[in-house]
Amino acid sequence: MENKQDTVLQIEHLTVCYETEDATVQAVNDISFTLQAGKTLGLVGETGAGKTTTALSVLRLVPEPPGNVSGRVLLNGRDIYQVKKSDLDQIRGKEVSMIFQDPMTVLNPVFTVGKQIAECFEIHEHCSKHEAMEKAAQMLKLVGISPERLHEYPHQFSGGMKQRVVIAIALACNPSLLIADEPTTALDVTIQAQVLQLMRQLKEKSQMAMIMITHDLGIVAEICDQVAVMYAGRIVEMGTLEDVFRRTKHPYTEGLFHSIPNIFNRQEELKPIPGRMPNPTDLPPGCAFAPRCAYAVEQCRKQLPTLQPCSESHRVACIRYAEPGFRVERSRGV
Amino acid sequence: MYRYVVKRLLMLLLVILGVSFLIYAIMDLAPGDPVWQILGEDATQEEYEAMRAELGFDRPLIIRYGDYMWGLLHGDLGYSYKYSMDVMELYLSRLPATLLLALSATIVSTLISLPLGIYAALRQGSWQDNVTAEFSVLGLATPNFWVGLMLIIIFSLHLGWFHSGGFTSWQDVILPAITVGTGHTALTTRTTRSSMIDVIRQDYLMLARAKGVSEKKVIRRHALKNALIPIITATGIQFTGSLGGSVITESVFSWPGVGRLVVDAIKSQDIDTVTGSIIMTAMITSIILLIVDLLYAFVDPRIKAQYNK
Numbered sequence: 001m002e003n004k005q006d007t008v009l010q011i012e013h014l015t016v017c018y019e020t021e022d023a024t025v026q027a028v029n030d031i032s033f034t035l036q037a038g039k040t041l042g043l044v045g046e047t048g049a050g051k052t053t054t055a056l057s058v059l060r061l062v063p064e065p066p067g068n069v070s071g072r073v074l075l076n077g078r079d080i081y082q083v084k085k086s087d088l089d090q091i092r093g094k095e096v097s098m099i100f101q102d103p104m105t106v107l108n109p110v111f112t113v114g115k116q117i118a119e120c121f122e123i124h125e126h127c128s129k130h131e132a133m134e135k136a137a138q139m140l141k142l143v144g145i146s147p148e149r150l151h152e153y154p155h156q157f158s159g160g161m162k163q164r165v166v167i168a169i170a171l172a173c174n175p176s177l178l179i180a181d182e183p184t185t186a187l188d189v190t191i192q193a194q195v196l197q198l199m200r201q202l203k204e205k206s207q208m209a210m211i212m213i214t215h216d217l218g219i220v221a222e223i224c225d226q227v228a229v230m231y232a233g234r235i236v237e238m239g240t241l242e243d244v245f246r247r248t249k250h251p252y253t254e255g256l257f258h259s260i261p262n263i264f265n266r267q268e269e270l271k272p273i274p275g276r277m278p279n280p281t282d283l284p285p286g287c288a289f290a291p292r293c294a295y296a297v298e299q300c301r302k303q304l305p306t307l308q309p310c311s312e313s314h315r316v317a318c319i320r321y322a323e324p325g326f327r328v329e330r331s332r333g334v
Numbered sequence: 335m336y337r338y339v340v341k342r343l344l345m346l347l348l349v350i351l352g353v354s355f356l357i358y359a360i361m362d363l364a365p366g367d368p369v370w371q372i373l374g375e376d377a378t379q380e381e382y383e384a385m386r387a388e389l390g391f392d393r394p395l396i397i398r399y400g401d402y403m404w405g406l407l408h409g410d411l412g413y414s415y416k417y418s419m420d421v422m423e424l425y426l427s428r429l430p431a432t433l434l435l436a437l438s439a440t441i442v443s444t445l446i447s448l449p450l451g452i453y454a455a456l457r458q459g460s461w462q463d464n465v466t467a468e469f470s471v472l473g474l475a476t477p478n479f480w481v482g483l484m485l486i487i488i489f490s491l492h493l494g495w496f497h498s499g500g501f502t503s504w505q506d507v508i509l510p511a512i513t514v515g516t517g518h519t520a521l522t523t524r525t526t527r528s529s530m531i532d533v534i535r536q537d538y539l540m541l542a543r544a545k546g547v548s549e550k551k552v553i554r555r556h557a558l559k560n561a562l563i564p565i566i567t568a569t570g571i572q573f574t575g576s577l578g579g580s581v582i583t584e585s586v587f588s589w590p591g592v593g594r595l596v597v598d599a600i601k602s603q604d605i606d607t608v609t610g611s612i613i614m615t616a617m618i619t620s621i622i623l624l625i626v627d628l629l630y631a632f633v634d635p636r637i638k639a640q641y642n643k
Contacts, residue, residue, distance in 0.1 A: 059544055086548070093546030100544075105537040110559045110634055123546045153635040169545060 007077075008177050008209040009035040009058065009096075014071035016053050016062055023281035027053040029233040030071070035226075037176065040203065040210040042224035042241075044217065044256070048277055050233040051213045052101075055179045058211075059092055076176060094124045097170040099180040103162035103187075107154035113140070113165045114150035120172035139168040143198060160191035164198065171202060178203075181213045196223060217260060221245060229253045232278055232288035235307060239314035247331055249316035251293045254328045287319070295320055295328065335631065338641040339624070346620045353616040354406070354609065358399050361605045368603040372415055402606075406613070412606025416599065421610035425592065429614075431501050432591035435514060435584075436576040438507050440569060442515025443522055448565070450519070451526025452553065458531055466523065474520035482513040482586035499588035510587045514580045518572045525568040529561040536560070562633045570626035574619040 016028040028050040035041050043051050056062045057069050060080050073080050075095055083091065100106040108116060117139050118132035127135065137147035143164040154162060163183060170178055180199065184192040200223055203210055212224055220227055220241070227244040229237040229252065237250035248254050255273035262268050275292040278284055284291065290300040297320065305317040320326045369386050370377070377385075386392050390401070402412065411421035454466040489509060490498035497506050533539070534557055542556045543549070581593035592611060599607035631638035 061540060061543055089546045089548045091546070092544055098541075098544045100537060100541055102537065106541040108538040108542065108556055108560070109636060111556075112635075119542075119547065120545050155636050155639070166541070169541070 006037045007034055008037050008075070009211075010072075010074040011054075011058070012072040012074070014054065014057060014069070014073060016050070016057050016067060016069050018066045019068060020066060020281075025280045026233055026283055027280060028057065029283075031230075031233075031235050032071075033228060033235065033238060035177070035209050035211065037209050038207045039226060040212055040224045042220035042227045043211055043213045043230060044215060044220055044227060045230035046215055046277060048280065049230040050280075051230055052181055053233075054230070055098060055181050055211065055213055058177075058179060059096055059098055060088060061092075061098075089123070093120055093175070094173045095175055096177040096179065097173070097175040099163075099166055099170045099178065099183045101182040101185055103159055103166050106166055107162055109154055112151050112153055113157065117165070117168050117172055120169060124173045135172070136168075139172055140165075142171075142202070143168045160187055160195060163187060163191075163195050167195070167199065167202070171206075174206060175208065177209045177211070179211045179213070182215070183212075184216075184219065185214075199223070217245075217256060229256070232283060233280060234288065234317065236289065236305075236318070237316045238307065239311075243311065243314035247311075247314065248328060249310060249314065249321065249331065250289075250318050251295050251328055252289045254330045255292075257330060287317075295326075335628075335638070335641050339628070342624050342627070346617070346624070349620055350613060350617055351403075354403065354613050355399060357609045357612050358402065358605075359395065361603075361608055362395050364603070366603050368415075368605055371603045402609070411610030411614070414599070414604050414607040416602050416604040416607065421606050422614075424595070424607065425611050425614050428590060428592045428595045431589060432577060432584075432593065434507055435510055435580065435589060435591060436573055438511035439514035439518065439576055439580070440573045442511050443518035443572065444569060446515070447519045447522035448526055451523045451565075452530055452558070454523070454527045455530035455534060456553070463527075466527070470520040470523045473516055476517075477582075478513055478517050478580070479582045479586050481516060482510070482583055485509045485513060486586070499586075501590050506587075510580075510583050510589055513583050513586070514576055518576075521572065522565065522568050525564050526561070529564040530557060533557045533561040559633060563630055563637075566626060566629055566633065570623060570629075574622050577619055577622070578615050 011034070012032050014028055014031050015026075018025040018027060031054065033041070043054065045051050053062060053067075058073055058075070058080075060069075060073070062069055069081065075091065078091075080088065080091060107113065114133055114136045117136035118127075118129070121127040121132035121135045122129065125132075125135075133150065137150050140147050140150060145161060145164055145168075149157075154165070157165065163186075167183075170180075183199065184195050187195060196219065212219065214220060224241055226240055227238065228235045229244065229250060231252050237244060237248075237253045239247075244253060248257065252273070255271075258271040259273065261270060273292055278288050278291065284301065286299075286301040286303055287293070287296070287305050290296040293300065295318075299319060303319055305319045307315040307317045308321065309315050310321060369382055369389065369391060373381060373385055383392075390398060393401075405412065409422065411425065413419075414421050414424055417424055450466055450469075454463045457463050486498045486509065489495045496509050497503075500506060534553075536557075538560075539552055539556055542552050547556065578593065580591075581597055583589065584591045584593045585597075592615060596608060596611045596615075598604075599611065628641075631641050
């Protein structure tokens, strides 16, 4: 058991729904996990699984209304849903910061990149404008951009360069937690590698904890220590990288792996998961994955599975593990 | 930027050429005869012919126009026989009052519509938003002269706070400015609202919040500057609109502005005054629209980059 001091983020029973006029969208359903300093958690799942909503709720950035958040989010021991709104501005950007998905749209087009980085220092370190600009120049250098470009505007930068600026903003005040929401999805492949490389380097320098949201298992394998697989707003499997990749438990996780082309056997056909994710306004009563699951039995459609430990670090939400000897195909013979 | 300005100024010459010819031709086609207006009904035919020749009306339209443009090139807008003075001098004597009214009306309208529009945008769909919308429609639907008259009745007649008309002291601009300004609030409030609604959904505001920027600053600094372009456009158009003279308001308040000058000149067929004033107004309007376009560059660096191309 790790020292409690080292726990950066503790999420307990986080539930987020969006109330619309004719339905309630259940974006995140009762998820809990903790994250230690220096560790990277990969949050994996397909579009609409609730990954981004989970991330936004850690910063208390889910718009309320229509959003409705319940549960506890403890950041460095403090429940951010209990702090005053004015204190929130001191936490955001300082204790936790976020890299957003699309670097093309997250930089403010009417301010220079220098100013946008410097703003972090002005807010959190109460620097003078001049001092903040100097620090912003250092940040640019850190992410591999010439400090001469400090006074340029976002439209003068390429996509990969913009994402570097976004990273500089996120890391400016040495946050203890960084949430990266698909930081490479909007970039082309060569740039993706550069940005990932950069993030890994920067992370190694600090004791920062990180949540890496992605649907790319390759990225997870490269950068994460722990993995949580989300499906329809729930965590269905969680464990160390080894646990989830080598001793895959959940049928959905297995489906994700089967959807990746195997470069060693190009003849092999992909086995995509049949069907679609259930409508989040109308989740089935039992396991949300049951309608698409090859292993589903009658009981799966009735009983809601909860995360059950299957080793010290590994947990899975699948009722079939109550049957002795049950294994998904991928883990047979492991 | 420099080249852009020069290009725009050259286009301004074309505008002036077009406007002046149009006005000149229309005034020529208009019913009534300026010569009779000057001489009065009792003049003899000989006197009429003599005056007509003296004023140059016996020459063809195109020659007279050319003559007028030659004068314009030398800064001569013609001579007003009604006021017996140089049109340029006459126009410039009226311009300050009009500029003052246009400027203060714009200030009034901005002070009301900017906060109102932002407020409505932040509470989109709420009852407060609907009230603002109704208020805007009301402002749009209420005739200016009625607002002016009501202001006079309340603040001049009953309360005695202001003069009911004329321009003798600085306070005199307040009531006309409110009259013209409230007429403008409807459009600028709606423009501010819709422009802000576009902007508050943008991702970069989310990033600003994630950085720890306070909500107040997110709106005032990060959002407003991005929403400003349509607001500047609407304000610019209304400002130039009131430069042509808020004729009705100027009449209600006996305001000595350009609008009333032109209307009086049209009534008395004072061709040179009409033509000269309208050319001047067209010129000033074009220049202000150019300034508005240049303002864009200061608000949005992407537009500046385009101008520099």
